Amino acid sequence: MTTLAILNCDVLKVENKTASVVTGQDILIEKDKIEKIIPHASAMIDQNTSKIDGHGLLAMPGLINTHAHTPMVYFRGLVEDVTVEEWFNDYIWPMESNLTEEDVYWGMLLGMAEMIESGVTTVADHYFYMDQEAEAVKESGMRANLAWAVFGHQGEKGLDRTVEFIRKWNDSANGRIITWLGPHAPYTTTPDFLKLVVVKAKELGVGIHIHVSETRDQVQNSLRDYDLTPVKLLQQVGVLDHPTLLVHCSFATDEDIEILTHYPVGVAQAPKTYMKAGVGLAPVLKFLKKGIPVGLASDGAASNNTLDILEQLRLMVLSQRVSLTDPLILPVGELLDMAFRSSARVSGFGDSIGELKENKLADIALIRQDGLQNFPCFNPAVNLVYSVQPSQFDNVICNGKVLMQNHQLKTINKDKVKQEISKRLERMTQRENGKSIAFYPS
Amino acid sequence: MTTLAILNCDVLKVENKTASVVTGQDILIEKDKIEKIIPHASAMIDQNTSKIDGHGLLAMPGLINTHAHTPMVYFRGLVEDVTVEEWFNDYIWPMESNLTEEDVYWGMLLGMAEMIESGVTTVADHYFYMDQEAEAVKESGMRANLAWAVFGHQGEKGLDRTVEFIRKWNDSANGRIITWLGPHAPYTTTPDFLKLVVVKAKELGVGIHIHVSETRDQVQNSLRDYDLTPVKLLQQVGVLDHPTLLVHCSFATDEDIEILTHYPVGVAQAPKTYMKAGVGLAPVLKFLKKGIPVGLASDGAASNNTLDILEQLRLMVLSQRVSLTDPLILPVGELLDMAFRSSARVSGFGDSIGELKENKLADIALIRQDGLQNFPCFNPAVNLVYSVQPSQFDNVICNGKVLMQNHQLKTINKDKVKQEISKRLERMTQRENGKSIAFYPS
Numbered sequence: 024m025t026t027l028a029i030l031n032c033d034v035l036k037v038e039n040k041t042a043s044v045v046t047g048q049d050i051l052i053e054k055d056k057i058e059k060i061i062p063h064a065s066a067m068i069d070q071n072t073s074k075i076d077g078h079g080l081l082a083m084p085g086l087i088n089t090h091a092h093t094p095m096v097y098f099r100g101l102v103e104d105v106t107v108e109e110w111f112n113d114y115i116w117p118m119e120s121n122l123t124e125e126d127v128y129w130g131m132l133l134g135m136a137e138m139i140e141s142g143v144t145t146v147a148d149h150y151f152y153m154d155q156e157a158e159a160v161k162e163s164g165m166r167a168n169l170a171w172a173v174f175g176h177q178g179e180k181g182l183d184r185t186v187e188f189i190r191k192w193n194d195s196a197n198g199r200i201i202t203w204l205g206p207h208a209p210y211t212t213t214p215d216f217l218k219l220v221v222v223k224a225k226e227l228g229v230g231i232h233i234h235v236s237e238t239r240d241q242v243q244n245s246l247r248d249y250d251l252t253p254v255k256l257l258q259q260v261g262v263l264d265h266p267t268l269l270v271h272c273s274f275a276t277d278e279d280i281e282i283l284t285h286y287p288v289g290v291a292q293a294p295k296t297y298m299k300a301g302v303g304l305a306p307v308l309k310f311l312k313k314g315i316p317v318g319l320a321s322d323g324a325a326s327n328n329t330l331d332i333l334e335q336l337r338l339m340v341l342s343q344r345v346s347l348t349d350p351l352i353l354p355v356g357e358l359l360d361m362a363f364r365s366s367a368r369v370s371g372f373g374d375s376i377g378e379l380k381e382n383k384l385a386d387i388a389l390i391r392q393d394g395l396q397n398f399p400c401f402n403p404a405v406n407l408v409y410s411v412q413p414s415q416f417d418n419v420i421c422n423g424k425v426l427m428q429n430h431q432l433k434t435i436n437k438d439k440v441k442q443e444i445s446k447r448l449e450r451m452t453q454r455e456n457g458k459s460i461a462f463y464p465s
Numbered sequence: 466m467t468t469l470a471i472l473n474c475d476v477l478k479v480e481n482k483t484a485s486v487v488t489g490q491d492i493l494i495e496k497d498k499i500e501k502i503i504p505h506a507s508a509m510i511d512q513n514t515s516k517i518d519g520h521g522l523l524a525m526p527g528l529i530n531t532h533a534h535t536p537m538v539y540f541r542g543l544v545e546d547v548t549v550e551e552w553f554n555d556y557i558w559p560m561e562s563n564l565t566e567e568d569v570y571w572g573m574l575l576g577m578a579e580m581i582e583s584g585v586t587t588v589a590d591h592y593f594y595m596d597q598e599a600e601a602v603k604e605s606g607m608r609a610n611l612a613w614a615v616f617g618h619q620g621e622k623g624l625d626r627t628v629e630f631i632r633k634w635n636d637s638a639n640g641r642i643i644t645w646l647g648p649h650a651p652y653t654t655t656p657d658f659l660k661l662v663v664v665k666a667k668e669l670g671v672g673i674h675i676h677v678s679e680t681r682d683q684v685q686n687s688l689r690d691y692d693l694t695p696v697k698l699l700q701q702v703g704v705l706d707h708p709t710l711l712v713h714c715s716f717a718t719d720e721d722i723e724i725l726t727h728y729p730v731g732v733a734q735a736p737k738t739y740m741k742a743g744v745g746l747a748p749v750l751k752f753l754k755k756g757i758p759v760g761l762a763s764d765g766a767a768s769n770n771t772l773d774i775l776e777q778l779r780l781m782v783l784s785q786r787v788s789l790t791d792p793l794i795l796p797v798g799e800l801l802d803m804a805f806r807s808s809a810r811v812s813g814f815g816d817s818i819g820e821l822k823e824n825k826l827a828d829i830a831l832i833r834q835d836g837l838q839n840f841p842c843f844n845p846a847v848n849l850v851y852s853v854q855p856s857q858f859d860n861v862i863c864n865g866k867v868l869m870q871n872h873q874l875k876t877i878n879k880d881k882v883k884q885e886i887s888k889r890l891e892r893m894t895q896r897e898n899g900k901s902i903a904f905y906p907s
Contacts, residue, residue: 141838299783341741395582409545448841
């Protein structure tokens with residue numbers, strides 16, 4: 024039985040890296056799945072079916088944020104125009120020491136509210152106090168792959184706490200929540216610690232979400248200490264044998280890339296963060312050429328300022344083209360394939376999401392096409408990449424449930440969340456000497 | 466007598482390249498000028514003063530678009546993922562041959578509606594059939610520096626038509642419209658033609674708006690043909706002796722930059738266009754170091770897709786940082802100085818706009834600060850650069866007159882404009898063999 028129907032919308036299709044739009048379609052949803060996409064389906068539904076008027080709206084798969092530290096919205100715009108080292112050591116890590124479990128809960132809700140408003144239905148998050156994140160995800164209706172960040176100095180005890188979290192939450196909230204292990208990075212752990220992570224991953228049957236080769240220094244230090252690039256080190260300790268979400272990989276070597284083709288990995292990319300921080304861009308075109316899935320990511324709003332995945336999509340093509348001085352790379356269809364199907368694979372949800380098609384999970388974002396910046400509209404797919412603003416998202420559905428309708432959030436009380444955040448800001452932004460979750464670089 | 470008052474807003478100040486925000490201010494406007502900015506001014510106004518509730522809004526100078534071909538909104542998103550040569554020769558220039566005077570009028574209105582909605586109050590435009598542009602600017606209430614584009618092959622007769630336009634429209638619409646000469650570029654004219662332009666500029670007492678050194682090829686060809694870089698050629702023929710708006714200057718040499726420091730010039734920059742087209746970025750930091758004013762620009766929406774100057778502001782810092790791998794360049798205050806005071810100088814309106822201060826012209830944009838992507842808000846100036854969306858502009862005032870209130874346009878009938886544009890699209894997008902306004906490269 025059809026539980027929800029979106030009537031008379033335009034539908035974005037991305038097939039063989041080519042984008043097209045089919046107009047005048049009805050999308051029928053049964054519980055958590057897309058049942059059918061056909062024109063004139065109103066005869067097939069009855070008064071028990073919830074209906075959304077899709078006229079003038081473009082339906083696309085919900086956007087996927089393949090790497091975030093969502094509760095870092097607390098620090099949005101607070102630390103700007105400093106070096107990466109100052110940013111971590113003098114500001115972010117000392118401030119993150121102030122975080123309580125409840126802070127994480129409210130920060131997660133704030134970030135998810137922003138993401139839902141921007142058409143994002145799935146996030147792969149990497150942070151602390153993940154039980155609270157999971158509670159917040161359960162409430163919000165979003166889909167999430169949650170990894171509890173753990174540093175080497177926290178030892179087996181620290182790792183075990185994250186394992187407990189996985190046992191409690193993996194495949195919960197009607198399948199909306201999956202959980203992976205979250206060792207922070209090769210440079211903040213040790214090979215022995217990572218080997219322990221691999222043992223746990225095998226035991227639990229879960230993947231691993233880890234930062235890798237974000238800066239040239241990280242690669243140099245790894246070569247100095249282990250005679251291996253960070254990617255090779257991950258290979259050697261066995262991490263890559265498991266589904267792995269590699270974050271950044273900005274300084275992956277050609278040999279690293281060749282290695283990665285043999286493993287079940289995906290790479291998360293947050294172009295705005297890299298640009299703003301003046302670090303190099305990852306060899307995205309080389310990853311794509313070798314068939315390594317690349318996903319779009321916001322990273323934390325403390326560096327990226329927003330959790331806007333459309334902005335990352337636009338910056339992905341703009342940054343790669345200016346860096347490679349080539350106007351023909353990343354055409355619209357290829358970009359949208361990255362945003363949807365490829366990001367779905369990177370996020371750990373495989374091919375269950377990222378496409379509007381029968382039997383896929385019903386994660387759908389509907390965007391208004393009537394803004395002046397979209398007019399005239401020769402090709403809605405082009406406008407999606409180069410013109411639209413995230414404020415134009417009107418309806419967002421995840422797992423068959425409406426999270427936003429007519430731009431009104433349905434599952435999160437925005438005012439209450441803003442109040443709770445405001446109460447916490449003064450305490451959260453204190454910086455005490457010597458109080459820090461880690462030191463960068465190691 | 467105060468004609469318009471904005472009550473209880475926050476005001477953005479940019480002084481000595483440092484941004485700050487003063488809360489709880491009233492902005493009093495008398496006719497076309499800012500009279501006073503003080504708190505609690507309500508006792509000073511009476512029932513004859515129009516009032517705008519500024520609570521929750523950040524007031525900033527209206528944004529300035531220092532180089533556009535506004536009516537090119539007709540071709541937005543139509544030609545993507547092709548080389549620069551194909552873009553010009555196979556698509557844009559043949560299609561522009563279809564333009565009629567009336568097309569330009571409606572295209573100008575559409576583009577201005579988009580700009581006003583995005584907080585832009587001033588545009589330096591470079592196009593054809595400029596009488597119609599000027600009529601549209603007069604109606605819209607925007608401020609504009611209009612230049613009628615002319616190619617060398619049009620000869621003195623072509624140039625004379627643009628001179629007539631200047632005689633008719635310079636310093637009109639209560640000073641909102643100024644007019645400059647618009648020779649297209651050194652590569653589409655000849656040194657003799659440019660010398661003729663200089664004669665006319667001296668006669669008329671106006672400036673010159675010209676494309677320069679956009680690609681490496683243009684510089685190479687100029688060296689081949691004249692043994693001079695395009696910038697040196699402009700110096701030699703006398704163009705630089707007049708106020709000159711140099712568009713692009715992406716491949717200006719160090720010697721070119723040294724030359725430019727001696728002349729009354731400004732440089733317009735459209736980072737999104739350069740990134741998308743995969744051409745190199747201009748040496749913006751070198752311009753700034755030498756005190757050459759740099760302004761933000763959208764160029765045409767056919768290449769840039771939007772006329773959104775906030776997007777250019779963000780892309781300016783992101784593109785320069787990734788290109789120079791330096792996170793410390795273009796801090797927020799310096800960027801905002803570029804967006805306002807420096808862009809004002811580049812646009813040809815000098816220091817009469819670009820600052821919220823007594824006796825400046827009342828060009829003011831008010832932006833909502835309540836979006837989730839702006840929350841928490843530690844520093845509204847930072848959010849302006851890295852978080853806000855142009856859809857958050859709520860009120861726009863130009864020359865003391867309200868052009869948009871509560872996001873509703875007051876001077877342009879959007880629906881009527883969209884209808885008129887729609888009627889023209891089929892004819893406008895025909896491409897006839899051999900029909901082209903020019904050929905690129907020359």
